Amino acid sequence: MPPPIPILLLKTKSTPEDGYADFFSARGYTPTFVPVLEHRVHEPNLGKVRALLAARAFTDVTRNIPIRGSERRKFGGLIFTSQRAVEAFAGMLEAEEGKGEDEEISIPLYTVGPATARSLGALSTNYLPQTSIHGAETGNGENLAYYILDHYNAVYPDIFTRPPILFLVGEQRRDIIPKLLMESEETPPEKRIVVEEMVVYETGVKEGFESVFGEVVSSVGTGDGDGEAGKEKKKPIWVVVFSPTGCEAMLRVLGLGPFTATASSERDVFVATIGPTTRDHLRQHFGFEPHVCAAKPSPEGVGAAIEEFMAQRG
Template sequence: MKVLLLKEPREGANGPDPYFKELSARGLKATLIPVLSFKFVSLNVLSERLFQPENHGGLIFTSPKAVEAVKMSLDTYNKREEWNVVKDQWNAKTIYVVGKATAALVEELGLSVLGEDTGTADDLSRLILQREDSRIKALLFPCGSIKREVLPTALKRNGIPLDTLTVYETAQHPDLEKNLLDYFTQQGLPASIAFFSPSGVRFCLEAVQRLSGPRLSQIKFAAIGPTTADAMAAAGLSVSSSAEKPTAQHLASAIAEALQ
């Protein structure tokens, strides 16, 4: 059975995209279509703040793209050697992350993380509130232009200072419509379609509905987590499965179970 994953393929040192591998291991044929395009911004400001750890109480990362922005800022301004010194000052503070994928990228920067088992910004905000109080210096929060306000709102409500910096802007992938049309034309109706963000739902839904036509109800729709599932439900989609945790293994298991 065919599964359409509305996400950017991520091939690394360990081979094909982990979602592709996990679904293939369960006898499912996965195709990945990138939904979003990204533009990094304010890297000069990010670089300045990264090299002033004394002004902050810690770091927060809720997306892999935010970590990529840090790496790009270090490379753009030739700060890798200096980072080897400064990272120890950051490690004396707390580096908060959401999910294992983001955690792995942060660890590549030489930073020790807390929160990799949290699956949402809601979970992470609760963890931060358990550990911090209003006496802490502002937590540096590099993030995207499209972000949920759950974490900033929760911290503000409890007096935790936050230094929010937009380091990437999110837009619809320029080839999204064409790639979706090509997929439905060449491969037909997928047994399942998985969404990976509320933005993905917003950018893809109309095209998916149009291309599926009256057979839309035959598709089992899957979500990477509760936030995306909520966005799908709000858009009128029936969510057949949602990953227990935002990992390839958990999503593949949820999809396979829904398709039994």
């Protein structure tokens, strides 16, 4: 049996289980997690969300429950496309538990993938039992936007009473969902939906990531002193990138893209991206073409792209 291929996953390992660890361990890879992102909640904006909750601004307009206080805008739905946004919102709800909220939120929650949907499911069970979760199988922002156009228009068919949707985001995000819902020529005016974005978390490169990543790259798959170290050093490495954040440090360590002059390893290193956002960032900012881009942002999607590439390479 051939030795396992190292695969470096530039993310924090999920607990208690991680789908990427399970998937790749079962398919002849040795997964290693290297956290690259550091997330900080945006307290001022979470305070605004808290005020909206207190003003019943998330009440389903079809229930005709009046808004109180100074807030005059209702939202008929919430959009989440990252687990970090769910975590920030859930942390706020947890802090508010038992403080006298007297109106249940009963609006649809939209999400882009199964992982975020699972996080929303736990949130819904604990805090928002009247909400419903939609879009888990859409897979990307574009598909989710089209799904929302159909579903939300069915919930609120009257353009004159259709409330806006609140999109809880990080400061780094694509604008494809707001554009398709509000501005796209493909979207008939009578189906357009107003989207208000609110940043609830900020993301930066984790302190010390570059040095930690460099140490991991130098150490993985280099043998265990049994005489096979020379062969192991030539074993290829796969690096899976989940976000534009940290891409420059990653390329610098690997000696790829604009940093090829610094390359010191003789082993093959291949880069896979979780989706088109990170792929396009590498192209546009560093002139680097990743070896594969997953068609779906999932362990199966990444695995299929890697296996196809390796099969073609022979």
